[in-house]
Amino acid sequence: MDLHFGDSKPTDEERAAVDSLLGLPTSAWEGADDRTDSDLRWARGGREARERRDLLLPGLHAINDRIGWISEGALDYLCRRLTVPPAEAYGVATFYAMFAVKPRPAKVLHVCTDLACASKGSAAVCAGLEERLGAAGSAAGGLVWQPSPCLGLCERAPAALVIQAGVPSDEGSAPQPPAAPGATERVQLGGARPSWPAGANPAGPARAANGVSVTAPLPSSPAGLPVGGQAAEAAPRRYATAVIAPATPEALVLAGAEPAAAPAEPAAALAVPQAGQPGLSLLSRVGVVDPYSLDDYRAHDGYRALRRAFDLGPAGVIREVTDAGLVGRGGAAFPTGRKWQATASQPVRQHYLVCNADESEPGTFKDRVVMEGDPYALIESMTIAGYAVGADRGYLYLRGEYPRALRLLQHAIDQARARGFLGDDILGQGYAFDIEIRRGAGAYICGEETALFNSIEGYRGEPRSKPPFPVESGLFGKPTAENNVETLINVLPILNQGAAAYAAIGTGQSTGPKLFCVSGNVGKPGIYELPFGATLGELLELAEAPDTMRAILLGGAAGGFVRPDELDIPLTFEGTRAAGTTLGSGVVLVLDDTVPLPKMLVRVAEFFRDESCGQCVPCRVGTVRQEEALHRIVDKTGEDAAEDIALLREVGAAMKDASICGLGQTAWSAVESAIDRLGAYK
Numbered sequence: 001m002d003l004h005f006g007d008s009k010p011t012d013e014e015r016a017a018v019d020s021l022l023g024l025p026t027s028a029w030e031g032a033d034d035r036t037d038s039d040l041r042w043a044r045g046g047r048e049a050r051e052r053r054d055l056l057l058p059g060l061h062a063i064n065d066r067i068g069w070i071s072e073g074a075l076d077y078l079c080r081r082l083t084v085p086p087a088e089a090y091g092v093a094t095f096y097a098m099f100a101v102k103p104r105p106a107k108v109l110h111v112c113t114d115l116a117c118a119s120k121g122s123a124a125v126c127a128g129l130e131e132r133l134g135a136a137g138s139a140a141g142g143l144v145w146q147p148s149p150c151l152g153l154c155e156r157a158p159a160a161l162v163i164q165a166g167v168p169s170d171e172g173s174a175p176q177p178p179a180a181p182g183a184t185e186r187v188q189l190g191g192a193r194p195s196w197p198a199g200a201n202p203a204g205p206a207r208a209a210n211g212v213s214v215t216a217p218l219p220s221s222p223a224g225l226p227v228g229g230q231a232a233e234a235a236p237r238r239y240a241t242a243v244i245a246p247a248t249p250e251a252l253v254l255a256g257a258e259p260a261a262a263p264a265e266p267a268a269a270l271a272v273p274q275a276g277q278p279g280l281s282l283l284s285r286v287g288v289v290d291p292y293s294l295d296d297y298r299a300h301d302g303y304r305a306l307r308r309a310f311d312l313g314p315a316g317v318i319r320e321v322t323d324a325g326l327v328g329r330g331g332a333a334f335p336t337g338r339k340w341q342a343t344a345s346q347p348v349r350q351h352y353l354v355c356n357a358d359e360s361e362p363g364t365f366k367d368r369v370v371m372e373g374d375p376y377a378l379i380e381s382m383t384i385a386g387y388a389v390g391a392d393r394g395y396l397y398l399r400g401e402y403p404r405a406l407r408l409l410q411h412a413i414d415q416a417r418a419r420g421f422l423g424d425d426i427l428g429q430g431y432a433f434d435i436e437i438r439r440g441a442g443a444y445i446c447g448e449e450t451a452l453f454n455s456i457e458g459y460r461g462e463p464r465s466k467p468p469f470p471v472e473s474g475l476f477g478k479p480t481a482e483n484n485v486e487t488l489i490n491v492l493p494i495l496n497q498g499a500a501a502y503a504a505i506g507t508g509q510s511t512g513p514k515l516f517c518v519s520g521n522v523g524k525p526g527i528y529e530l531p532f533g534a535t536l537g538e539l540l541e542l543a544e545a546p547d548t549m550r551a552i553l554l555g556g557a558a559g560g561f562v563r564p565d566e567l568d569i570p571l572t573f574e575g576t577r578a579a580g581t582t583l584g585s586g587v588v589l590v591l592d593d594t595v596p597l598p599k600m601l602v603r604v605a606e607f608f609r610d611e612s613c614g615q616c617v618p619c620r621v622g623t624v625r626q627e628e629a630l631h632r633i634v635d636k637t638g639e640d641a642a643e644d645i646a647l648l649r650e651v652g653a654a655m656k657d658a659s660i661c662g663l664g665q666t667a668w669s670a671v672e673s674a675i676d677r678l679g680a681y682k
């Protein structure tokens with residue numbers, strides 16, 4: 001592909017995709033067909049152009065969603081519209097796994113091969129697909145399938161996601177019938193998971209193009225006629241997504257043929273084995289409220305915390321959060337009150353609040369379940385956080401592979417705005433705050449806070465060197481408080497119960513409730529809420545872990561393995577640290593003795609090699625060397641493996657010491673723990 005403006009023209013559809021985001025071009029400089037007199041005297045550039053750079057990622061999404069890939073002509077047109085150099089835009093487009101810059105079929109089937117799915121038979125699913133559809137990456141029948149890192153659906157492993165490019169559901173057609181309130185998102189507690197018999201044509205509810213399950217059996221044509229026969233042939237292909245989990249090759253072939261007809265996903269609350277039980281705090285509403293209803297949220301304590309925040313004032317909110325001892329749940333365990341205070345006290349304006357919902361750590365799915373089961377809780381929490389740090393704008397950076405969370409959160413934001421819970425004068429208190437969702441596009445590294453800022457700003461998602469820290473110079477170079485979803489929703493019980501009552505939960509250094517993502521070889525995988533201080537054994541008893549456990553991975557790929565005889569480790573920041581391991585993002589992945597550990601380690605290494613942004617040498621080279629060495633010893637033990645294990649230690653130490661960001665610094669942790677703690681290769 002040429003890296004300068006070329007002669008390639010966008011197709012009408014590509015143009016329409018970009019224009020649907022940016023509006024029609026107003027000058028020939030922007031790609032309008034006709035040159036006007038003013039075009040000869042005036043060109044967009046400088047500051048005005050820089051201010052639109054952050055629309056690059058949404059623009060790439062718009063093209064990719066509609067066409068399925070990003071052609072030279074489409075990229076060229078988007079670059080003209082945004083005055084972005086095509087070489088830079090190409091660098092951004094190729095950074096993300098969800099985008100393609102070469103032609104590919106409109107339907108892409110992502111099949112998770114990460115740890116939880118591997119322990120639940122993803123290899124057999126891939127083998128079945130190879131038989132039916134050909135090798136991964138080869139196109140057949142308008143579909144291409146490819147292995148994928150963790151899709152954040154680990155409780156229903158093995159998991160897969162189909163994305164069909166096409167016209168957005170709300171463009172050029174009569175409105176879809178509204179979803180019955182909470183019809184599919186609300187749980188029937190104790191209800192069975194819907195199953196889709198192999199070979200059957202699913203007769204379940206139809207799904208609107210954006211994936212919403214609708215009450216009518218078939219989507220409508222532009223004229224409101226049922227789609228079928230000739231009308232169906234004339235209808236444009238619609239954007240659609242389908243989540244298939246647990247996946248079988250047969251179900252995936254069916255979903256791949258017609259994603260819009262795939263059965264609706266089970267309600268989010270089925271991922272919460274404790275749903276509906278008394279004593280829950282963070283998960284108390286999941287499965288209880290209708291996630292589509294602001295009124296239902298309000299009827300279940302919703303927006304009480306925001307009212308208290310207005311009573312306390314910004315400084316009072318920060319004091320409560322500090323006194324409560326809240327510590328970030330995104331992995332770095334930084335005290336939230338300190339972060340907020342540091343942001344609030346910056347004299348520079350404007351301030352931003354960013355919610356990190358990128359959730360790409362293999363084995364992590366708690367944020368998805370919260371966002372799908374209780375979306376207004378996150379919107380309320382972000383509003384309180386924005387108020388505390390003096391931000392009038394919030395960005396919610398959402399993992400690109402979470403279609404249902406996107407739909408629910410966008411709906412919640414729209415409703416909150418319409419009802420005065422977001423906007424220029426929230427609840428008549430004179431506080432202005434609004435939230436914009438930005439979709440990630442398949443890059444684990446964008447969960448690192450500064451990489452996330454670059455991603456929103458329209459650059460490659462590469463971490464920045466720190467200092468300066470985000471509280472001084474974050475998003476768009478302004479003071480920014482960036483927090484994980486789970487961290488933010490803890491603010492609700494803090495304000496509702498008061499700091500002292502909250503701090504009484506857990507231990508002195510790890511206060512409050514904690515969400516754990518339990519997956520792998522357990523009887524009841526899912527999200528569990530426990531007070532900090534419960535032991536690993538207590539958690540695994542709830543999840544019905546088997547006697548045949550071989551290893552437990554704590555903290556995800558960036559975490560470490562522990563042995564089944566270490567179940568008395570307290571699940572606290574200090575307890576796991578003392579035990580030489582980490583809580584990380586709350587992953588607890590159980591592997592039994594049937595799982596080939598060396599192959600799992602190769603998968604971990606492959607993940608880091610793939611996800612390294614390549615910016616610094618220790619990580620870029622080290623992750624490759626690590627994977628090579630693990631491949632070499634996959635069937636070896638003892639002396640035969642010794643030389644490579646020595647090499648792994650050397651490479652691992654270099655990555656830990658000299659990498660710019662947490663990805664490189666932790667890329668060797670799980671492998672190291674498997675060697676030293678589990679005695680892998682002995």
Ligand SMILES: Cc1cc2nc3c(=O)[nH]c(=O)nc-3n(C[C@H](O)[C@H](O)[C@H](O)COP(=O)(O)O)c2cc1C
Nearest residue numbers: 328329330332356359360447448449483484487662
């Ligand atoms: C490679 C990498 C990936 C990360 N991914 C996430 C993520 O998906 N979600 C998240 O909240 N934090 C993630 N983090 C941690 C963030 O950089 C940051 O510490 C966190 O979002 C701060 O929020 P908290 O203080 O509420 O924990 C990641 C860090 C690294 C190094």
Ligand code: SF4
Nearest residue numbers: 613615616619661664
């Ligand atoms: S450590 Fe790895 S992911 Fe992080 S900046 Fe360096 S190359 Fe990129």
Ligand code: FES
Nearest residue numbers: 112117150151153
């Ligand atoms: S969805 Fe497959 S490991 Fe998480």
